[in-house]
Amino acid sequence: MAPDRKQKKELWASQTVPALVQRALCKLCSPLKKEKTQPQQFCLSEILARLLAVMLVGDSGVGKTCLLVRFKDGAFLAGSFISTVGIDFRNKVLNVDGVKVKLQIWDTAGQERFRSVTHAYYRDAHALLLLYDVANKASFDNIQAWLTEIHEYAQQDVVLMLLGNKADSTQDRVVKREDGEKLAKEYGVPFMETSAKSGLNVDLAFMAIAKELKHRSMKLPNEPKFKLHDYVKKEVRGTGCCKS
Ligand SMILES: Nc1nc2c(ncn2[C@@H]2O[C@H](COP(=O)(O)OP(=O)(O)OP(=O)(O)O)[C@@H](O)[C@H]2O)c(=O)[nH]1
Numbered sequence: 371m372a373p374d375r376k377q378k379k380e381l382w383a384s385q386t387v388p389a390l391v392q393r394a395l396c397k398l399c400s401p402l403k404k405e406k407t408q409p410q411q412f413c414l415s416e417i418l419a420r421l422l423a424v425m426l427v428g429d430s431g432v433g434k435t436c437l438l439v440r441f442k443d444g445a446f447l448a449g450s451f452i453s454t455v456g457i458d459f460r461n462k463v464l465n466v467d468g469v470k471v472k473l474q475i476w477d478t479a480g481q482e483r484f485r486s487v488t489h490a491y492y493r494d495a496h497a498l499l500l501l502y503d504v505a506n507k508a509s510f511d512n513i514q515a516w517l518t519e520i521h522e523y524a525q526q527d528v529v530l531m532l533l534g535n536k537a538d539s540t541q542d543r544v545v546k547r548e549d550g551e552k553l554a555k556e557y558g559v560p561f562m563e564t565s566a567k568s569g570l571n572v573d574l575a576f577m578a579i580a581k582e583l584k585h586r587s588m589k590l591p592n593e594p595k596f597k598l599h600d601y602v603k604k605e606v607r608g609t610g611c612c613k614s
Pocket residue numbers: 428429430431432433434435436437447448449450451452453454455478479480481535536537538539564565566567568
């Protein structure tokens with residue numbers, strides 16, 4: 371039996387605000403849903419509800435955990451270096467142009483002995499942040515090997531960005547920003563230098579990823595196409611300043 375007016379009113383009042391908002395949004399974007407073409411395309415209400423997985427990868431010691439802690443808690447983990455064992459997760463909700471995007475960030479272990487663990491996670495990642503350390507040439511030279519691994523295990527349309535971390539290390543720097551830019555250009559991926567220590571470009575890196583995932587997913591009619599490369603180029607800050 372269909373609920374009468376009073377029952378409908380009670381049902382309405384008993385629901386949480388997010389549930390109501392989600393249902394309204396679902397109605398709005400149901401025509402979009404019908405036109406699903408890509409695996410990563412889903413409707414606005416699903417973006418509000420669903421966790422988008424961002425995976426941090428790169429050699430051990432490049433600063434993956436520190437980057438995540440800086441982004442999540444706004445702090446820097448100085449002092450003794452404790453290597454990640456296997457994989458660790460942190461969630462953070464970002465407001466992307468009025469839409470809440472929930473990121474689940476996977477901090478992987480860079481050590482070789484955990485490689486089989488990280489391989490298992492690539493397939494479910496929506497985005498990858500690939501890090502090297504500007505004060506460690508080997509970590510930069512290994513980027514090519516990481517990219518080979520990414521192509522082997524990750525989804526073909528995964529959002530990928532290259533980050534040269536520890537940009538604050540002026541004295542110890544061995545990889546020039548231009549070299550990072552050149553490598554990124556060669557592989558067609560957006561690039562920026564970051565510093566978990568100073569906060570340089572940390573929020574920007576995650577925001578850029580979140581924006582790309584949101585735009586890819588929604589594909590609203592009449593909305594201009596989001597260009598990740600252009601956005602990064604416009605917003606990125608150099609090492610001369612310490613704004614996050
Ligand atoms: N100067 C400087 N040091 C950093 C920065 N980020 C991390 N570090 C230092 O680098 C060391 C390694 O950082 P982690 O974040 O633990 O490195 P990781 O990539 O997570 O390492 P694994 O867990 O082994 O894969 C720590 O001693 C940090 O304090 C940075 O932006 N600048």
